[in-house]
Amino acid sequence: MSRFSLSRRAALFASVALLAASFAAPAAAAGDPATLTVITRLTDTGFDPAFHFAEFDGMDVLNLYEPLVYPQKGAAPSGHLAESWDSPDAKVWTFKLRKGVKFHDGKDLRAKDVVYSIDRMLTINKGYSYLWAGLLKPGTTTAVDDYTVKFTLERPFGPFLDTIVQFFVLNSEFMKANTAKEGPFGDNGDYGTAFLKKADAGSGPYTLAEVVPDSRRAYKRFDAYWGGWKDKQFNRVVVQLVGEAATARELIAKGDVDFVDQWQPVEFYKNVAKEPNVTVPETPDMKLYFIQMNTQRPPLDDINFRRAISYAFDYKTAVEQVMGGAVLGQGPIPSSMPGFDASTPKATTDIAKAKEFLAKSKYKPDQFVLEFQFIKAGVHEPISLLFQANMAQLGIKIDIKAEQWPVLTKNAAKPDTAPHFFPVYNTAKYPSPDAFTHGMYHPQSHGGWQAASHYANPQVTKMIDEARTTADAAKRNKLYADAAKIVVDDAAALWVAYPFHRVAVNKRIKNYQHVGVMAFDLRAYNLRYE
């Protein structure tokens, strides 16, 4: 090989390497200031408001579509697509729609779109449609005129306004044009479900610009949005999937991304807060972390045994060490939820009292080995270890076991298979204490995994039923809070804490506000850049 060809080869190699480096570079740079880059560790699951029920799909739905009413922190929902509403009896609800709202194809949003959307939601019967199970049926909602919609419930339901924050409106004509004939929904074919996996049909401030499955999705701003656009709002939003805390840490520290979701380990936020360009807003969340006790399974069917356990757990260590700070629990209703009653007893550790209750119990502490099952994620494992160590002080043996979600949810569904202890989170899906009382301690909710206490107290059931049919919000919330106090006295669970909502935000991002209702925290339209 001649010297010439060798050097030519080397030159070629060098230029290729340079080329590669130069193309790698733009990917690393932050780029356009009007682009908001969010990273999350949760996989995208589609853009269909009929399916979403969790945080990850919620963010997409929230930016692409809009609800009739919008949740407000610690208060009743405010008007959004609906300008006003009226319900004298909590049974018939009439909404006046905002005029001049445009869908992404330029058509006006009308009452028929609302009717189409609720019927579609109820027919597909997934996601949040459980909120209206037994209350609404397809075909019962009517368009009074182009801008008036009437919902007629089967019976009065006070928290209806709170629940419909999770109902989003689709463009009915556009959807019908993109519906496949074949599908499980009869005349409605597939109801456009296949179409909505890659596109949106909403009126939100952003439209779906790009989807790279399991990697990222991007929205771009919708110029004709009814709210209008101001200076320093984001033109483009990129949601990037990042599976690892270490990567997330690196990206936000370098300023490559603007926002990291709330699903990282506690230590992540502590460490990343030290970076000069990052802030970590910390707000008590409308969320509960609790350890459910199966009240139907011996020895936990004995109230004294349950009370003993409640007093033996070390809440302080759990809150301070494991959760890195949180609001100490005071019963099932989170402290930032409307209707929270500050006179509810706080979670307390008192070994002497625990022993006292144990002595009163008809069971001996060493008579059983109690099952503690948890999902191997987040704080559950350290909590389970702490719990086991604490109970050993009372001579109660705990068998801790990590399980996968589908196994846990199946076990939790029945009183004879539900583990003795099962720690979970409950995040507010709608701004009402209803989810934390009816959703957890009413027999109608048994089977769900946040009702794994299988708690049934006729008095509590009656109070919750009464609350649900009460139209007046203050009276209703009082009933819920009183019911919750009885549940606390019955020691149906260990209400450990109301965790902090923590995210990592680049300091150039302004106006971030925590709402607390599932998925409502990241409406890119509200944010500004510097």
Add this chain to the structure above:
Amino acid sequence: MTMRFVVRRFFELAVVLGGLAILIFVISRVLPGDPIRYALGPNASPQQIEQMRTEMGLDESLPVQFIRLVEGSIAGNFGRSTIPPFGSVGIDIATYLPASLELAFFAMILAIALGVPLGVTAALYRDRWPDQASRVLAFSGVAIPVFWLALMIQLVVAFRLGWLPALGRIGRNVAPPIDVTGFYLIDSLLAADIGLFFHCLTFLVLPALALAASPLAMIMRLVRASMLEEMGKDYVLTARANGMPRVLVVYKYMLRNAFSATLTIVGLLVGYFVGSAFIVETVFSWPGLGRYGVRALQFKDFNAIVAVTLVVGIAYAAANTVVTVLYGWLDPRLRLSERK
């Protein structure tokens, strides 16, 4: 001969995959846990659960469900996923498979391109330091846990040094090439976008390196062994005695041998790539079938589990068949003993 072999192999495969389908189906239907309940959220009503069970065909008897599965698999339709938005598993697989294939092919090329020269070098410098170093490298390569290696590569090369991107398949603000083959490298070339090609290449390097480490070590040792064996053979000694340059001997006689030695383990390596893809794709957030498979396993998305297993089985078998045919074509002696 080859044709007949392929046909027979095809029937054998059908039997084996049928057996596999039965095995996985049985396991998946007796699994503990209830993916439907999880899929519908914490407060799902009994009616919702019932409706979805019907939609998924779970209210049918087991034999009927199995026939549905077999019919569906042949048509490439594996039913619906239990993870929202409950999409078609067939479409999911078509979406994620190309990314995995691209990664595996690239890793394979990397392993051969590095493994063969290193093996040759080790043989040429037998018992001297390059050989010793290669031995240590080979043992480490085979023994290093791939999940750990992947983490360490990511940590050092991507984070500490910042040389290459740490995760994903493409930059956040870069649009993927127009989808023709699903391979970003090929699609970007088809679009005549050299810049994009190199951009995508930078994302491929680290995961491919993690995936290639162990196969590289195996290839290296195999090539070394086969080279040493050839070196002692008469024709090489004769050639060298006749004054043929050492380099030429190496190129002309021994390399061909080294490559066919490599080919013998390529089938096994395909199995390794598929298995390790589950881990490497998880660490590098690579949007491929492995990541999809891990998610399906975690949430007991049984249709997806059955489908991923069958697709992996088919890919594995196909790769092995191709290797066998290729090998027979390279080395006619082996055609006769193909049954072994």
Add this chain to the structure above:
Amino acid sequence: MTSIAPSAPLDDEPHSVAVGLGTRAWASLRNSPLTVIGFLVCLGLVVMAAFAPWIAPFPEDAGAVVKFHQRLQPPSAEHWFGTDLVGRDVLSRIVMGSRISLATAVAVIVAAALIGVPLGVIAAYRGGWTGASIMRINEVFLAIPSLVFVLVVTSLMRPSLPVTIFAIALAWWTWYARLAYGEVLSLKEEQFVDAARTSGASDLRIAFGEILPNLTSVLIVKTTLDLGYVILLGASLGFLGLGPQPPAPEWGTMVAEGREQLPDAWWLTTFPGLAVFAAVVGFNLFGDGLNDILGGRD
């Protein structure tokens, strides 16, 4: 990893293990310090597992213990490998975890060999319909890579130590069946088999009494190498969350848990990963050395 577990070299002829073994062993050991290192690592691992509670500085840390006052401490004189999220000593957990890894490996290999070898011998010796069906079933299990197979089986059952062992053994017996099948096929036409047959020995006796002992050295090498690969596979399973469940100090699980704390608490991933690496290298080097000693080919 698993699927590329190199099968032990196949010898063309049955060879006597006894003749010159000692001499050869000595020579091999002297020429190959790597084998000695491998042997020492393996020995160390076995000793560590056997006396784990005495070796580990804080043996109670293997289980459900919380010491929140000392959580996430970097390596120090007191905690050589640092402490984890709840303050447990990582070194102690690694030492105690050696029991899980070694027990998994031994149980899997014993089970796989006990199932695989007899089936392989029968398939090869009987041939015909019996042999064909055994080998076809074998192929079903080999139809997907071991790691994928094991992942699927464990996730569909409840991940735990017994399930891990069961699942890996279910995948692993095939290698032993194949090995035995190949060996016996080549052996069964040998003179000593014919001799036994003419002397009127039963098939069973010939297969297991005459042929099987000739597989000993091949099997010894294979099992040694495989112990390492099974440890590797078990750790991979743990890494994906499908191994023995917490608080068990399984090495792969420890890496996965530590991964959440990267890059700050680097010791949580680094040391358990090194433990897996050391164990696999040890069995590899030792197995390779054994192969030389017992007369296999490189």
